Amino acid sequence: MEILKPAMAGTLESSDAQVTVEPGSDGIQLTLSSSVMNQYGRQIKATVLETLKRLEVTNAQVTVVDKGALDCTLKARVECAVFRSCGQSQANIPWGGAVR
Amino acid sequence: MAYTLSEIRPDDKRGHTKLRALLEGEGITLDGNLDYTCGLFDEDYQLVATGSTFGCTLRCFAVDHRHRGEGLLNQVVSHLMERQTERGIFHQFVYTKCRSTKFFQDLGFYEIARVEDTLSFLENRRGGFSSFCQKLERDRRPGKSGAIVMNANPFTLGHLSLVERAADECDTVHLFVLSEEQSLVPFPVRWKLVQEGVAHLSNVICHPSGPYMISSATFPSYFLKDEQAVITGHAKLDLALFGPIAQALGIQVRYVGEEPRSLVTGLYNQIMAQELPKAGIQYVELPRLQAGGQPISASAVRQAIHDGRLETLRDQLPQTTWDFFHSSQAQPVIDAIRSSAEVIHY
The missing domain is CATH 3.40.50.620 (HUPs)
Structure with a gap:
């Protein structure tokens, strides 16, 4: 999926994460900040990248401000941001899959 | 406790009275330049936290000191950022007192510049400046x-x-x-x-x-x-x-x-x-x-x-x-x- 316009999903509340995706041209550039960076930084990064890969996003600037979100929350926020960024959030959301 | 987040419109006199009182209690005044203000109300419809936007900036934040440590600022900032994003403003800025800088840094803002003992200026992009x-x-x-x-x-x-x-x-x-x-x-x-x-x-x-x-x-x-x-x-x-x-x-x-x-x-x-x-x-x-x-x-x-x-x-x-x-x-x-x-x- 191609990121067409900037989009955001999620909040900054505890146990959530705020994910912003913006169009990019140079692969995936991930900026991650987390309240549990020392404990889970690597896992958060892996989850975000894996979700993007599954959605077939190859070029994007991604910003994640994590407040201790579980993996499932992170995945949902990333998916939602990506769907919103390519105008797919209105109808036929292919949860868990990629938009083709 | 459950809180309700809602907009405080410029013509909402009752809301504005509460807003002024909250800001005054926390030692700040209402900025003359605001284009959107929201408030977080508790079950008794008391205003416990507020925040506003103007152009690409977030400003005029206050949390009732009796409700500090409940993560209310996060809710207000999340709401304002979401609203700014809906309006197509992605690059956002915050002005705040130096001692509040760390709260915003926890919310994904990065400091651009500061004037010692006066204020700090932050943006939501790492390395934007x-x-x-x-x-x-x-x-x-x-x-x-x-x-x-x-x-x-x-x-x-x-x-x-x-x-x-x-x-x-x-x-x-x-x-x-x-x-x-x-x-x-x-x-x-x-x-x-x-x-x-x-x-x-x-x-x-x-x-x-x-x-x-x-x-x-x-x-x-x-x-x-x-x-x-x-x-x-x-x-x-x-x-x-x-x-x-x-x-x-x-x-x-x-x-x-x-x-x-x-x-x-x-x-x-x-x-x-x-x-x-x-x-x-x-x-x-x-x-x-x-x-x-x-x-x-x-x-x-x-x-x-x-x-x-x-x-x-x-x-x-x-x-x-x-x-x-x-x-x-x-x-x-x-x-x-x-x-x-x-x-x-x-």
Whole structure:
């Protein structure tokens, strides 16, 4: 999926994460900040990248401000941001899959 | 406890009374420039936290001290960021007291500059400011470089003479035009008039100021105690931002027009005269160009347009600006100036 316009999903509340995706041209550039960076930084990064890969996003600037979100929350926020960024959030959301 | 988040509209008197009381209790005042305000209410409809936006900035945050530590600021900031995103504003800024900086850093904001003991300025992009400076560096030229910052609201012969003098004395002049939309003359028009007005000077490079040069019209005042502190804080923040920009472009001199009329700009210039040499930048203040015994000023030009005396401006405007105001394109701008109650800065 191609990121067409900037989009955001999620909040900054505890146990959530705020994910912003913006169009990019140079692969995936991930900026991650987390309240549990020392404990889970690597896992958060892996989850975000894996979700993007599954959605077939190859070029994007991604910003994640994590407040201790579980993996499932992170995945949902990333998916939602990506769907919103390519105008797919209105109808036929292919949860868990990629938009083709 | 369950909280309800809702907008506080400008016409909501009851909401605004609560808002004022909350802000007062936390030692800040309501900023004059706000375009959206939200509040978090508890079960008894008591206001416990608030935050507002103006343009690309988030401002006027307060949390009732009895409710600190509940993560209420996070909810308010999340809501405001989401709203800004819906409005298409992705690059967001925050002004806050120095001691609140760390709360915003936890929310994904990065500090751009700070004025010790006064305020801190943050953005939601890591390295936003440094990449802005890096881009500017492409326009760096060898030799003596000068800088001018202007609002050019609109571009007058006074502005032109300042630029010409700088272009004469320097190898390169970097001319920054404030790109914030807080002037009666909209940015695309101001930008066009400046570019056309200096087209004959080959060593002048025009730059839109971007979000990192702040006009006094949008500088927040709510947490500073008096007007003097506001102007000083604004000037110091501007200078803190100008330092890295000057470094990127190799600027050695900053040219400024003398300010006999506007109190704000006068004090601002005074602070610049003190602080710039400390950063190794020469400060040059030039007297205003006169026309008919009066110094030329953009506010006087706006006043004349406001009063319908466009024809008296022949000796105050460069040909390009003159032509623009006599074209049909200028009509919306003239209408805006005419219908505006206040055209002069205090």
